[in-house]
């Protein structure tokens with residue numbers, strides 16, 4: 001059994017991105033800029049935003065984190081997004097989710113310019129993914145595909161993939177990416193009948209349910225690749241995934257841990273998307 005460490009794979013990819021940025025610097029070019037908006041004081045979001053800023057710094061990318069108070073109104077947030085849309089120095093914009101409950105996430109995401117939407121959540125980018133065109137793809141699904149590729153899973157012809165979870169951030173885009181690589185994909189969710197029987201057919205199992213250790217060994221087909229997208233904080237403050245890692249690890253061909261699995265890949269793919277946004281931006285205005 002192989003453990004796929006996102007913490008290690010992301011370091012390798014960040015090294016490649018850093019080299020590209022060093023080349024820009026050497027050529028005296030403008031450097032890519034990522035702007036992250038954080039509203040409120042959710043501790044997990046604060047920590048994710050900090051790791052995004054650190055990741056930018058580590059590869060020489062500029063990060064502009066904009067912290068707005070919990071009391072921010074919808075209009076104030078929309079105004080900030082609009083200001084960043086119009087700022088020619090900003091290549092990528094990300095609004096950290098979830099937003100406080102008084103704010104409407106959908107209209108905020110819709111307000112981000114699609115060519116700066118490095119989270120890939122704008123309907124233009126979602127539509128591009130659906131129709132097989134080039135656009136921005138959400139970072140977690142991109143990271144999962146890199147993890148699969150790292151264990152030789154690129155052409156998925158003849159393989160059954162089961163994705164548990166149907167969110168816009170993970171389940172829906174990931175199902176499309178797996179299908180694009182020729183997997184036969186089933187999307188499962190909380191209302192799926194006999195989830196266990198379905199998972200037992202999966203050559204590739206993706207768990208994005210948000211329920212700690214829900215996927216036990218009896219859900220797993222011998223030799224499956226298991227990707228755990230869940231990040232659940234337990235009462236003892238430790239993190240655990242949606243998959244019972246210890247119980248499954250000997251049955252799976254490859255498995256991702258939590259922490260140090262998919263999470264670091266999400267941040268790494270954000271850097272990759274921002275560099276892509278920068279290159280497009282420079283092609284048009286540079």
Ligand SMILES: Nc1nc2c(c(=O)[nH]1)N[C@@H](CN(C=O)c1ccc(C(=O)N[C@@H](CCC(=O)O)C(=O)O)cc1)CN2
Nearest residue numbers: 048095096097098119139140259260261263264266267
């Ligand atoms: N606008 C967005 N909001 C959110 C996204 C997103 O992709 N776009 N994803 C998640 C949170 N997230 C990034 O924003 C994220 C989650 C986890 C990690 C990570 O590296 N986790 C570590 C553990 C960290 C810890 O100790 O708490 C790991 O798994 O090893 C990075 C980013 C929701 N919001």
